[in-house]
Amino acid sequence: MRAGLRAILSTDDAIEVVDEAANGAQAVQRAVHHRPDVVLMDVRMPHLDGIAATRRITTAVPHARILVLTTFEDEEYIFGALNAGASGFLLKRTRPEQLIAAIHTIADGDSLLSPSVTRKVIQRMIDAPRRDPSAGHRLATLTQREREVLEQVARGLSNAEIARTLGVEESTVKTHMKRVLAKLDLRDRVQAVILAYETALVRPGQ
Template sequence: MTLLSVMIVDDDDLMRAGLCAVLSSDETIDVVAEAADGRAAVQTAAQVVPDVILMDVRMPGLDGIAATRQIIAAAPAARILILTTFEDEDYVYEALTAGATGFLLKRTRPEQLIAAIHTVAGGESLLSPSVTRTVIDRMIQQPRRDPRAMRRLQALTPREREVLELVAHGLSNTEIADTLVVEESTVKTHMKRILGKLDLRDRVQAVILAYEAGLTRPGERLNAVAGRRGDQRQPVR
């Protein structure tokens, strides 16, 4: 049996102990290291190279977002799951743009936390519709398109751009497949090609790029999606 190695980063001793206890209930997870602040997290991550890092945001010295940025700079493949008490828009946006793979609140149920660890360890991002909404709201405040992001999208086919639009509105692979009347495996193939062509780590970065490029605007695509769901008589290939 292959174990998933996890590192816990939190300045609260009791929180770290609680997380260790929760994760110990899953025999496929092995907590290999702990850190009480961002600087220790950066150093320990370089030595241990865990599969997944659970990262707190507010910590003395180097905070979790800065630590995430440094870890990703040194190891781009690192999978970091932000776990915090604060559902602040700035925290979510900054954590995701720093390279975090997902964002969870500490009130998340134990089974959801364990599932999230397996999700990000498997190469997927943890991007819920609520987190997507936060990214969208932040991008609305910065309405100017980035010409560099727009040029990057030229590498995509029309169908890949369409899939990216739906991803940017928080739809899951299953929902995209339902909307486009295709198999979910087809959507996964499109997503793999999108990430490869655009040199993106995961779904999180795809959403951010879509809004930076102006590919998606609030409201207009959601209306189109609703319309298509109402009429799926002709399969879309």
């Protein structure tokens, strides 16, 4: 599997594979050594599973973005990975061109979930929405336009779609989103979406 991934990624001149690992413990060690921009992470691995490895890497290498690539789409793995700090979750049946596009998306600071995983996340929000009373105070630090951008992100719109909806440049949307993440002390768009639901800024079904 690793040999196949390396072959796929080698077709994109913008991607450099700096190393690979056979287990979670190696993944942490080599990520700390190389400090990569993106880590492709499996879930089931010997010595240290992918969720624990993700948590350790995001702590030790804060700028590293984790893209989980796995055969399994169990809710335990999905939410475990996202809570550990993963910025993306894709299934191994993802087409090569989609994988390469996903890596660029993650590297650019966005988040990405496969469609089936997105459905599970939304359904979890519908079935058991959590409420974080303290999070509402954090939203008060946002400007009106920043709240609008966060709302659109929580509804699943891309930066380009948000730009068209709000009638602004895509670069402006990216700037607003960076400020939202900074003000709310969030790692990425996945955490921003979760917060938007927890604070009822956006409600399931809207």
